[in-house]
Amino acid sequence: MVMMAVMMTPLVILVTMFLRVACDTLLCYFVTPMRIERIMEKQGVRGPKRRILTGNISEMLSLHSSATSEPMKSISHDIVSRLVPHFAAWYPKYGQRFLYWNGIEPRLCLTETELIKEFLAKYNSVSGRSWQQRQGSKHFIGEGLLMANGDQWYHQRHIVSPAFTGERLKEYAGNMVECTKEMLQSLKNAFESGHREIEISDYMTRLAADIISRTEFGTSYEKGKQLFQLLTNLQAHCAQASRNLWFPGSRYFPSKYNRETKAMKTKVDRLLMEIIESRKDCVEIGRTNSYGNDLLGILLNEMMMTKEKKTKTTTKRGNNNGFNLNLQLIKDECKTFFFAGHETTSLLLTWTVMLLACNPSWQEKVRAEVKEVCNNGGIPSHERLSKLTLLQMVINETIRLYPPAMVLPRMAFEDIKLGDLLIPKGVSVWVPVLAMHHSKKLWGEDADEFNPNRFASKSFSSGRFIPFAVGPRNCIGQAFALMEAKIILAMFISKFRFTISENYRHAPEVVLTIKPRYGVQVCLEPLDN
Ligand code: HEM
Numbered sequence: 001m002v003m004m005a006v007m008m009t010p011l012v013i014l015v016t017m018f019l020r021v022a023c024d025t026l027l028c029y030f031v032t033p034m035r036i037e038r039i040m041e042k043q044g045v046r047g048p049k050r051r052i053l054t055g056n057i058s059e060m061l062s063l064h065s066s067a068t069s070e071p072m073k074s075i076s077h078d079i080v081s082r083l084v085p086h087f088a089a090w091y092p093k094y095g096q097r098f099l100y101w102n103g104i105e106p107r108l109c110l111t112e113t114e115l116i117k118e119f120l121a122k123y124n125s126v127s128g129r130s131w132q133q134r135q136g137s138k139h140f141i142g143e144g145l146l147m148a149n150g151d152q153w154y155h156q157r158h159i160v161s162p163a164f165t166g167e168r169l170k171e172y173a174g175n176m177v178e179c180t181k182e183m184l185q186s187l188k189n190a191f192e193s194g195h196r197e198i199e200i201s202d203y204m205t206r207l208a209a210d211i212i213s214r215t216e217f218g219t220s221y222e223k224g225k226q227l228f229q230l231l232t233n234l235q236a237h238c239a240q241a242s243r244n245l246w247f248p249g250s251r252y253f254p255s256k257y258n259r260e261t262k263a264m265k266t267k268v269d270r271l272l273m274e275i276i277e278s279r280k281d282c283v284e285i286g287r288t289n290s291y292g293n294d295l296l297g298i299l300l301n302e303m304m305m306t307k308e309k310k311t312k313t314t315t316k317r318g319n320n321n322g323f324n325l326n327l328q329l330i331k332d333e334c335k336t337f338f339f340a341g342h343e344t345t346s347l348l349l350t351w352t353v354m355l356l357a358c359n360p361s362w363q364e365k366v367r368a369e370v371k372e373v374c375n376n377g378g379i380p381s382h383e384r385l386s387k388l389t390l391l392q393m394v395i396n397e398t399i400r401l402y403p404p405a406m407v408l409p410r411m412a413f414e415d416i417k418l419g420d421l422l423i424p425k426g427v428s429v430w431v432p433v434l435a436m437h438h439s440k441k442l443w444g445e446d447a448d449e450f451n452p453n454r455f456a457s458k459s460f461s462s463g464r465f466i467p468f469a470v471g472p473r474n475c476i477g478q479a480f481a482l483m484e485a486k487i488i489l490a491m492f493i494s495k496f497r498f499t500i501s502e503n504y505r506h507a508p509e510v511v512l513t514i515k516p517r518y519g520v521q522v523c524l525e526p527l528d529n
């Protein structure tokens with residue numbers, strides 16, 4: 001009898017395990033999707049028919065690859081049907097709210113400005129990054145601010161925000177000017193050695209990476225460059241790997257991809273550790289008594305403070321809901337800010353140069369403004385930046401047409417009542433920023449045209465222009481990015497006149513952000529001032 005029981009136990013365990021997996025699978029793949037579909041359908045929200053497991057992915061992929069297979073015939077900004085062809089196909093068919101399936105993840109596309117504003121402003125605590133998103137970036141930016149949810153997000157946001165106050169930004173301005181001077185010098189060198197045409201996105205990418213690593217982590221140019229290389233490779237790799245995430249269990253496969261990713265991640269982490277250690281050494285030797293007030297310094301100070309508190313009051317468990325700022329999280333945070341802080345900005349700069357190169361009259365207007373406002377050779381002081389109104393209008397028009405973050409995805413963790421709409425738990429709300437920025441209904445017939453004048457009157461409703469998102473989870477680096485962009489563009493435009501090269505092929509494509517596939521080639525003409 002005892003014997004029987006002993007033999008039975010593993011079997012029972014096995015059967016229960018099997019039943020659990022089967023049950024989860026059934027829930028995940030069949031019951032929940034059907035429930036969500038039913039709830040949405042009752043409210044009149046429809047969408048393309050889904051396939052079990054893959055949803056509408058295959059169709060989206062094929063729409064995508066055919067839309068971006070060729071460069072565009074002309075330099076047109078009518079890019080919605082090219083970059084988000086599924087939106088262009090489904091919006092006219094299913095209306096301003098529709099549901100589609102990215103594998104087993106239901107996505108609700110919302111386009112009503114009032115609902116979007118309300119959703120982003122009020123429901124931050126019950127929505128956030130989905131499992132798919134977090135899994136896809138686990139080996140890349142990890143649990144840092146961009147991917148955190150709930151209390152973890154709240155504490156991180158609270159800790160890092162001092163690095164982005166007005167006072168701090170003012171101190172960064174000098175650094176930004178220095179980095180830009182170096183970049184302009186290397187452009188000048190390239191010109192003098194006979195390169196009349198240059199590819200600007202390369203320069204802008206390196207410049208933005210240089211600025212973020214100097215201002216936020218105080219690293220040397222060399223360390224920053226290494227980090228930049230490693231992180232760029234890691235990012236490309238993770239983007240590849242996450243394409244297969246919809247496939248159940250794929251992350252467990254000991255594939256070549258997964259192995260390579262881990263190896264790259266180890267390298268990045270080791271380099272970051274070096275940067276952190278050298279900062280710690282300075283304090284321990286006694287050269288300084290604070291880790292500094294840039295981002296890395298703030299994070300290290302915070303970690304040391306909580307450590308001290310913990311050793312003093314060992315009996316009382318911390319009251320910050322298990323939030324623990326450890327070295328791993330600091331590394332994740334460094335990667336997060338490096339990623340969030342350089343690619344978006346460099347794309348904004350690249351597209352602005354492209355647009356100004358194609359619009360010489362605006363280029364001249366901005367150049368004249370910079371000359372008038374910054375009469376010391378185009379180097380803008382922090383106080384003067386707010387006077388560069390035309391430049392700000394051009395920047396706004398650029399991020400309207402080519403918003404670096406083209407969607408805002410937020411998963412609902414609870415049932416959410418939004419106006420007349422019930423969003424069931426488990427639905428990912430997708431705010432299609434790009435499509436809204438190009439909407440004729442919201443911007444008028446010239447929505448696809450470059451016309452900075454539309455920003456001349458301040459009376460634009462914020463709901464239709466959301467390049468940095470809105471609400472408590474908006475872009476923490478918005479002021480940083482805009483200051484950086486103004487400094488760089490003002491300095492660049494007063495040193496060079498530029499026209500678009502005949503070699504430029506207009507081929508915007510989506511790789512997380514909106515990129516020019518073949519770069520942006522411009523012809524330079526140095527200006528003496
Ligand atoms: C033109 C430049 C930039 C654009 C268009 C941009 C846009 C955005 C957007 C739309 C979000 C919200 C994403 C979402 O909720 O899904 C975001 C978040 C974020 N951005 Fe930026 N960003 C830019 C530059 C920067 C810079 C320079 C930094 C850092 C120095 C930065 C750091 C972050 C971080 C850490 C978050 C996450 C905030 C949170 O979840 O609480 N961004 N950005």
Ligand SMILES: *[C@@H]1O[C@H](CO)[C@@H](O)[C@H](O)[C@H]1NC(C)=O
Nearest residue numbers: 048049050051055056058059
């Ligand atoms: C959605 O995807 C499925 C499967 O790929 C496909 O059969 C269906 O036609 C798609 N729906 C639409 C509206 O394109």
Ligand SMILES: *[C@@H]1O[C@H](CO)[C@@H](O)[C@H](O)[C@H]1NC(C)=O
Nearest residue numbers: 389392393396455456467468
């Ligand atoms: C540009 O857009 C920002 C919002 O991102 C807004 O605060 C600012 O007033 C706009 N500036 C101009 C000149 O349109």
